[in-house]
Amino acid sequence: MRIKWFSLVRITGLIMVLAYHFYPKQVTGGFVGVDLFFVFSGFLITSLMIDEFAKQSHFDLLAFYRRRFNRIVPPLWFSVTLVLPLSLLINRDFLTNIGKQVAAAFGFVTNYYEILTGGNYENQFTPHLFVHTWTLALEMHFYILWGLLVWFLVQYVKRSRFNRIDRTDLLRLRIGQLSAVFILIQLAVIYLQIQQGINLNVIYFADVTHAFPFFIGALVASLTGIRQLPNYFKHVLGRTSAGGAMTGMLLGLALLAGLTALLKFDQPITYQWGFLLASLGAALMIVSARILHDKTPSIEEPRLITFLADTSYSVYLYHWPLIIIFGHLINHDLAVLLTISLSLALSALSYYVIEPMLTHPKIKPFWHRSALALMTILAGITFVICWQAPKLSNLSQHLWQGNLQQDVDQLHSLADNTATQTGHNRQIPKGISVIGDSVTLGTRTYLATHLVDSSIDAQPNRNMTQANQVLEEQIRNKTLRQNVIICIGTNSLNDYQEQLMKLIQTLPKGHRLILMTPFDGQANAGWNSSKLTVLERTLPDKYPFITIADWNRLAGQHREIFGSGDGTHFAGNADGDKLYAQCLNDALAKAEKGPVKNK
Structure with missing residues (x-):
């Protein structure tokens, strides 16, 4: 079930991140766009978990991990291996220890790699080409932990004496309670670390301090949902008009826009309140979009919006290394235009052509083998570049x-x-x-x-x-x-x-x-x-x-x-x-x- 207008939430997050990365001095707080992505991921994944249990009285953990792997890894693989050869066009300093960056990206530990290397003065002037994959590291860590915890919750609920509907409500309650605990713990850790003067980069990249937006999304999912909705939320749907839902989306968007203009990365208040407010703005947009979906049954989501939402993940993957490369070859504004154009083209190719060749169950063996062969060739090129990269800039x-x-x-x-x-x-x-x-x-x-x-x-x-x-x-x-x-x-x-x-x-x-x-x-x-x-x-x-x-x-x-x-x-x-x-x-x-x- 595709929820209309969720695409607007995704696109909002993407625009905020792109604007910050392209023009960091003008759009000082655009980095909170990743928090919007985190909230949406937590909401979507948790909602689907609840829907699966409500329908089947079961949650298949291995199938969940397989779906997450198929959605995350192939686009990541192609973005890294396709872009890396382009880095040969610029100063070789950007390739220093590139093998470690690639390994961190594919190992989903970029956040900790950045904590260990981010204090290096040189990185301020030769940024890591794949530093942006720190968000994937947090996301993958959340999926692994949350999938396991929800599986245990499902086993607990299945042993209860309630019927299926009551069991679903019980699962919602336990998910909401557990999410709230994680949120409160992480906010407390952030407060304590700021009081202790901990490096803000550590707070930004660490799971223990920056995963709470996922749990805010999970909490919202426990209170609302996608297919299976709690009775009280059905009542909210019945009493809320399309205009009210649109107002909610605009209020959430206004809050995010204000944070984008006001927040700065190096200010403690950003960590104490900025990320939390951004997550709440994202939650408001998500709930409003879910209501608006039911209130606009005769309106189709524009295809352009759907396209941008479908390719948003891959665009995020491509844009950062491309703007670094093109930004050192041509005028910055032209580099931005070229980065956006090429990111969209490569993302469309990845999402609509290459990824289905790898993961679609009905794909012919020839196309599946062709995609695997392409991955192997790109892996070989990547290995050679990493092997020959300088160890010291x-x-x-x-x-x-x-x-x-x-x-x-x-x-x-x-x-x-x-x-x-x-x-x-x-x-x-x-x-x-x-x-x-x-x-x-x-x-x-x-x-x-x-x-x-x-x-x-x-x-x-x-x-x-x-x-x-x-x-x-x-x-x-x-x-x-x-x-x-x-x-x-x-x-x-x-x-x-x-x-x-x-x-x-x-x-x-x-x-x-x-x-x-x-x-x-x-x-x-x-x-x-x-x-x-x-x-x-x-x-x-x-x-x-x-x-x-x-x-x-x-x-x-x-x-x-x-x-x-x-x-x-x-x-x-x-x-x-x-x-x-x-x-x-x-x-x-x-x-x-x-x-x-x-x-």
Whole structure:
């Protein structure tokens, strides 16, 4: 039994997720679209379980697992194996450890793979091609656990003395009670983990904190249903008009739209209340759609809506790796258009042609064998790509080399300073102190020989607060050189202005300050790094000892140095090294003609 207007629920979730992935800075809360999917999955699966028991007084657990496998695995297989060869068109850094990503996707453990690797700084700039399969991991875990628990509930109910109808009501009651327990436990765990300061990524990806929307869906299923409806809900159906059902859908949609516009991924309130409110909005849409189905018997669901709903799962699978690949080859808006078009085409091929060839019981053996042969060929190609993929990205190699050289240089610098500084006779060391982030660290080896008499301290993910800490430490250790270069800004936090002014005030007398403006090829005017650039350019007029090394402008004129990379790092590109050093040396030459800080 296909329920009309459920398609609108699916499409709403898909649009929210696509909008967030395509335009994350504009659609900041679109990630709650996955919670809508979770609620719908919990509702649909649980409703079908109840319907099966009501009809047959039985629940076939193995048949349930087989249906879930056939629906989830073939589209996943084809999406991964068809898209992976396209990744050869972009920077090989995206293929680093791709075999582990593929294994995590097919093993339905991507959520835990992301928890273990998501803290890696490099992943912020070279995102995993199959990170989006974390939702499938949660979904599969839910199906395995929930299927088993409902099977046990069915055995319990079958031993009761009630008749079939009463047994179905008893099963509904127990499913609702168990769902409510899981919901309350998970919400309590979320609250406690936020109070303890647990990394929000862990809360987002973990089953124990992000599976509760499935159970909200299961709870709604226990109260409503698809075929077999409880008597009170039949009464609700009789008293609710089509207009009332439409109003309910619009209210749920409005709530989700508001959350999409307001929520942000890195805010604790999103985890404490945002996901719960999104799940409740999804539940309202589902119940309203179920009522609207009965209230519109003469209206057919438009075929376009049905098509989009049928292919929504596969579109979700294809869109993320495709937007990463195309986004590094062509203009972003064109990449979005191409991603949507190709995702729809491949999804239609998968849903209407390839999947039936594998799973339809009446398919001819020839077509079944053909589909299996295609899967085998794609598996072979995938294996070769994974086997030849780099184990360490170019960025990681340069960061590792830079860190190693930096440790050696800092030991020498400290030894030299200890030998030359005696008593209270402190002389300001001549030369250059560079405080930088991962961009500086990636080109450190080149700077060591092309930035004369320099001491470089750079670390990945460094922000202005941490730059202040390094500055203060060098002041205490009496290692801060006369010309101080700050290459910080790509990782700007909301307090960038306060921290920059603190740095200017902390800088001792007798020093010059060179501020290198940050460049992020993905940033727009609303990003903190862009705002920091604007602020830094105004400072020399107020502080004569400050000079600007305008990397933002220079790098923007030479985007070719980033290749098909992340638009921020150019580690390993000789032209990028030269341009970066040129930017610093030109600013230094200008600074040398100006005054030092005198008060």
